[in-house]
Amino acid sequence: MPTLFISDLHLDVARPHILDAFDRFIVGEAMRANALYILGDLFEAWIGDDTDDEAGRRFITGMKPLRDARIPCFFIHGNRDFLLGEDYARRAGLTLLPDPAVITIGGRRTLLMHGDTLCTDDVAYQRFRALSHTPAWQRSFLSRPRDEREAFARQARAESRRYTTDVGNAALMDVSEVAVQAAMRAHGCLRLIHGHTHRPATHRFDLDGQPAERIVLGDWYEQESWLAV
Template identity: 45%
Template structure:
């Protein structure tokens, strides 16, 4: 069984969600062969020194324990935590990938990605992304003191929120041509991503081939994930007590 989730945005300001994530790692995820975290596990990651943050240490420890119990952890950085590095990988046992990963999910080769690379209509964001993913920019940023990095990242986050408030909905959603290009590039018919916070199963026809694209839900106020088991995908959502309140099955 594989378990997938995205856009948790965990931080010191989300103690209830942090606890829900730890509960997932100590509970249902122990039955999984693999856990895929498709970006924005953290609201902010200014460098691997953040491992020492007291609010985040229980999350790091729970990931390590899950890895040690035999569940593989695969992580794709998102637009909030793209600075997750070798220190985090060593502390948790997670495999950190690049912009995308192909894995067999429910018996079908599937493209996994965070999803921000599909939002090509948002030109200012794509320019910002190119800047912060540049190795030279990252090296210069990581050379600054941690407190300064947090201040810069907080300012970027506030600017992003202000900019997002003035953008049209279509700018922040996946672009149809970008989706089709991604299906063609990898010659696959199945894709799973997050980022847009618009959970749904979308059906596409690309070059006369039927394709499916799952968008994962964000953890805005509850835990949610996708499970792949026995050739089917099931979406789960919990309530405040951690009880599962929604279970939707998608057969291949």
């Protein structure tokens, strides 16, 4: 049976077609897998496990067939849902993994990442990411009232839309090949699977004299998208 990989669903009640597509995926392809890996940006935004998030409730319900069948599901945080915690993961049936993580499939070491840390040319984003992943920043943010956190998330999404539609930022939002190769060397892997960039493709190249590949997962805005290994 295959191991499945998905990312960048950006689940949101404002996009019911993606919620429906995910439900179909779970009762279809996922039920025939030996494991499912979600490589970040599962949700459009996540402002804390204490919020009564409708998309979050829908996800828990949709995942029930996998939980009942005891098919493991692993999750790596993305840049939109890095505040998803152990409490929600337990209720949804997710096992949290670090970013990056290394797994072995068919005897082959494979590096898994969300992909945002590979976009090293985007200095402003990397600066914010470093700050927002500190325990102090997260404690401060999660202590705020829900309406303040929701307002922050709305503003962040609006700024992200403006940033991504600026053609001058296109190169900044893609991965750096130097960062890709450094990560693969550091973890002793010749295969990397990641999401984040919404640029699905398989890139084959030479890494220190050995054949290597980088597989970029697709998003779910237009169609269901997954990788079966």
